Amino acid sequence: MTIHHGFAPDAERTVALDRRMHAELGASLRHVLARIDAAISHERPALQALIEDLDNGVRYPPIAFGAYYELVLRLLDDDLEGARPLLADLGRFNPSPADQRVVPLKPPADCARSRLYREKLLPDTDGGVSIQAPDPATVRRFEEDYTAALQLLEAAVPELAGEIRALVHEVIPVVGAPDDTSVFEGASHYQLWGALFLNAAPTDNRVKLAEMVAHETAHGFLFGCCVDEPLLYNDDDELYPSPLRSDPRPMDGIYHATFVSARMHWTMSRLLDSGELTAEEVDAARAARDADARNFADGDAVIHAHARLSHVGGELIAGARAWMADHA
Numbered sequence: 001m002t003i004h005h006g007f008a009p010d011a012e013r014t015v016a017l018d019r020r021m022h023a024e025l026g027a028s029l030r031h032v033l034a035r036i037d038a039a040i041s042h043e044r045p046a047l048q049a050l051i052e053d054l055d056n057g058v059r060y061p062p063i064a065f066g067a068y069y070e071l072v073l074r075l076l077d078d079d080l081e082g083a084r085p086l087l088a089d090l091g092r093f094n095p096s097p098a099d100q101r102v103v104p105l106k107p108p109a110d111c112a113r114s115r116l117y118r119e120k121l122l123p124d125t126d127g128g129v130s131i132q133a134p135d136p137a138t139v140r141r142f143e144e145d146y147t148a149a150l151q152l153l154e155a156a157v158p159e160l161a162g163e164i165r166a167l168v169h170e171v172i173p174v175v176g177a178p179d180d181t182s183v184f185e186g187a188s189h190y191q192l193w194g195a196l197f198l199n200a201a202p203t204d205n206r207v208k209l210a211e212m213v214a215h216e217t218a219h220g221f222l223f224g225c226c227v228d229e230p231l232l233y234n235d236d237d238e239l240y241p242s243p244l245r246s247d248p249r250p251m252d253g254i255y256h257a258t259f260v261s262a263r264m265h266w267t268m269s270r271l272l273d274s275g276e277l278t279a280e281e282v283d284a285a286r287a288a289r290d291a292d293a294r295n296f297a298d299g300d301a302v303i304h305a306h307a308r309l310s311h312v313g314g315e316l317i318a319g320a321r322a323w324m325a326d327h328a
Contacts, residue, residue: 007319011162026054046091059096062195105133128181134200142173142200149209156274173200190223218263231313243298258299262320265292293328
């Protein structure tokens with residue numbers, strides 16, 4: 001059995017990838033400061049300290065990445081006054097705690113972090129989905145469910161659990177609204193490095209939650225692989241049939257969905273081989289694995305037909321194909 005390098009999780013590689021993302025944030029901030037040097041005399045000491053931390057491998061929370069992207073958008077619009085509060089914010093952020101933590105959304109009117117997170121996520125969701133702050137009881141139950149799912153992965157798929165701990169700094173439980181027409185399951189965002197958003201609705205299904213965590217972590221892994229080049233060179237206005245969506249999608253989204261389907265298939269296979277599942281969970285994992293195989297096959301057919309892959313994109317999808325060829 002051949003598993004191409006880069007497909008299966010590797011915690012050591014992922015720690016290096018996470019450090020690279022923080023170092024790139026520091027390098028980009030250094031460039032920004034050099035361009036607007038005369039305008040930031042008050043903020044400079046705190047920002048220099050942040051950059052030094054990032055250079056030295058200190059991890060910062062997703063809000064730091066989100067604020068950076070907002071800062072760049074303001075500066076591209078020549079809005080220095082709008083950029084000043086973001087520069088001040090960046091200088092005040094504290095490093096991430098050593099351990100992964102659950103940090104729920106708060107009502108956006110009361111929390112700048114929650115406002116920014118919602119503003120980043122909502123444009124990428126279906127129109128029938130809202131993203132709300134859960135109540136304290138729901139958060140407590142979610143923490144129990146998430147801990148159970150992560151403990152299952154640590155016992156059955158330790159390399160994936162290691163990747164999750166390396167990639168995810170904040171787990172953010174959210175809920176929808178009663179009148180939503182779609183269900184929010186989970187999300188990650190390339191401008192919020194280290195954030196994992198999950199539906200906080202109570203569940204006794206460890207397998208479903210473990211698969212969702214594997215799903216979103218795989219997206220995060222792909223985001224981190226694109227520092228030097230994109231996954232592919234198709235334009236975003238080129239739309240193709242998607243294995244997971246009814247509407248045509250850009251090739252980047254199809255690539256993500258296809259690779260992630262293989263990662264979820266790998267996760268379900270490892271769970272099934274582990275002996276850690278109940279009889280009911282075995283049935284759920286088999287059904288999920290079969291659906292993942294179908295989704296991979298559908299998506300990979302589109303990639304074969306239309307994708308203009310980069311070197312890194314070709315390497316990663318080759319690993320996924322090697323796994324699926326042996327196991328689908």
